[in-house]
Amino acid sequence: MSNVVFSNILRFIGLVLVQVFIFNKIVIGGSNFNYVSLIIYPLFLMLLPLRIPHSVLVFLGFVIGVLVDAFYDSYGVHASASVFIGFIRPYILRLIEPKGGYTQNTSPTKRRLGPSWFFIYSAIILFLHLFFYFSVEAFTFYYIGEIILKTVSSFLISIIIITIYMFIFDPLE
Amino acid sequence: MRNLIFLFIKHGGFVTFIFMEFLCMYLVINNNQTQRAIYLNSLSAASDILTEQVDKFSQFINLSSVADSLAKKNAELLAEAENAKFIKTVLKDTSKILETDQQFTFTAAKVISNSINNNNNSLSINRGFAHDVLPSKGVIEANQNGVVGIVKSTTKNHARVMSILHRQTLISASIKRNGHFGSIVWKGNDPKTVNLVDIPKHADVIIGDTVQTSGYSTLFPEGVMIGVVDTFWIPSGSNFFDIEVSLVNDLNKTKYVYVVNNLMAEEIKQTQKEGSNE
Numbered sequence: 190m191s192n193v194v195f196s197n198i199l200r201f202i203g204l205v206l207v208q209v210f211i212f213n214k215i216v217i218g219g220s221n222f223n224y225v226s227l228i229i230y231p232l233f234l235m236l237l238p239l240r241i242p243h244s245v246l247v248f249l250g251f252v253i254g255v256l257v258d259a260f261y262d263s264y265g266v267h268a269s270a271s272v273f274i275g276f277i278r279p280y281i282l283r284l285i286e287p288k289g290g291y292t293q294n295t296s297p298t299k300r301r302l303g304p305s306w307f308f309i310y311s312a313i314i315l316f317l318h319l320f321f322y323f324s325v326e327a328f329t330f331y332y333i334g335e336i337i338l339k340t341v342s343s344f345l346i347s348i349i350i351i352t353i354y355m356f357i358f359d360p361l362e
Numbered sequence: 363m364r365n366l367i368f369l370f371i372k373h374g375g376f377v378t379f380i381f382m383e384f385l386c387m388y389l390v391i392n393n394n395q396t397q398r399a400i401y402l403n404s405l406s407a408a409s410d411i412l413t414e415q416v417d418k419f420s421q422f423i424n425l426s427s428v429a430d431s432l433a434k435k436n437a438e439l440l441a442e443a444e445n446a447k448f449i450k451t452v453l454k455d456t457s458k459i460l461e462t463d464q465q466f467t468f469t470a471a472k473v474i475s476n477s478i479n480n481n482n483n484s485l486s487i488n489r490g491f492a493h494d495v496l497p498s499k500g501v502i503e504a505n506q507n508g509v510v511g512i513v514k515s516t517t518k519n520h521a522r523v524m525s526i527l528h529r530q531t532l533i534s535a536s537i538k539r540n541g542h543f544g545s546i547v548w549k550g551n552d553p554k555t556v557n558l559v560d561i562p563k564h565a566d567v568i569i570g571d572t573v574q575t576s577g578y579s580t581l582f583p584e585g586v587m588i589g590v591v592d593t594f595w596i597p598s599g600s601n602f603f604d605i606e607v608s609l610v611n612d613l614n615k616t617k618y619v620y621v622v623n624n625l626m627a628e629e630i631k632q633t634q635k636e637g638s639n640e
Contacts, residue, residue, distance in 0.1 A: 243375025
């Protein structure tokens with residue numbers, strides 16, 4: 190129990206630090222193609238335990254989002270996307286539930302549920318997160334083409350980094 | 363209380379989500395210039411649309427009072443028309459300017475009940491003797507575009523009008539083109555058609571002739587259109603035409619009517635009475 194809490198706190202701190210001090214500074218594409226943002230902190234929300242209450246999940250989404258926002262100087266934009274992810278995670282888990290169902294009191298990790306399942310899971314959540322994030326950033330669907338371009342290009346790079354992360358650390362909880 | 367909090371934590375996901383999203387949007391709008399500008403712009407656009415819709419709706423609500431005031435204005439204009447005046451000047455060679463007296467005025471009224479399907483039809487209007495609407499005054503449509511009937515009885519604020527679609531209604535009418543006059547009666551079947559009788563058979567009548575009020579009665583000013591000649595024939599052994607006139611107005615749709623006040627009615631009646639006493 191305390192092991193789960195501890196590893197999640199550690200992951201929270203680590204992901205936020207990496208996100209705001211490393212990936213925030215990396216610029217891909219230069220000024221001509223400013224469409225790529227490296228976003229990996231939703232991984233924290235993906236890996237929270239299965240039995241976490243829904244409202245707590247939403248609240249934690251808000252906490253990590255606001256923290257990232259503080260460093261991106263964009264109050265509320267990241268937060269709204271991660272709140273959305275916190276809200277929608279249980280429905281996605283139900284949608285892609287494996288045949289045997291989930292084991293009680295575990296986290297949805299690669300080691301528990303397999304690499305292909307986890308890839309689909311993280312891809313869905315990351316894509317939704319990015320789409321929501323860029324929509325709120327634009328704050329209008331007038332630039333829907335640009336929103337989709339940003340979402341797809343950021344998604345392709347970020348999903349690679351998340352997959353590499355899972356293969357390197359491969360956490361149980 | 364404790365249980366309530368646990369219940370909320372377990373099942374309050376959606377509420378938390380909505381609350382948190384509102385909080386996020388509040389943060390976004392208050393801390394980011396671009397989003398703030400878009401938000402304010404959209405807000406004003408949305409409020410414009412809303413205001414416009416509310417405006418349209420309230421205009422619609424006000425329509426009936428607008429119609430009332432228009433009907434009143436129309437009555438005033440009808441009194442200005444040429445056939446509402448009595449020409450005072452005796453025409454001489456040098457006289458160019460006609461001096462006139464007001465002969466007819468009009469009182470606008472709204473129809474509050476109506477019928478067209480009976481043998482004898484009547485309608486009620488919302489003006490009575492308090493508004494100088496008295497029995498045996500004529501009632502016409504707007505723009506002198508059709509005759510409605512004759513006032514039969516009044517109360518303080520309401521009046522009963524014997525419709526032109528009433529078997530006892532008798533209205534003096536003439537054919538506009540040649541001036542032959544007769545009477546309009548209704549035979550009680552088609553609410554779109556009345557009969558013009560007593561036109562002598564030497565008159566030349568053609569289909570499409572305009573039939574209007576003759577001005578020989580005190581009820582209506584001259585020249586109020588009644589309808590057009592639809593069909594006509596001469597019954598065997600008769601010296602008079604039987605003419606079917608299709609009404610210009612649809613009595614079933616009548617909403618606003620104008621009661622005709624003939625200011626010289628008493629005088630005319632007096633004259634006619636003296637004439638018949640001789």
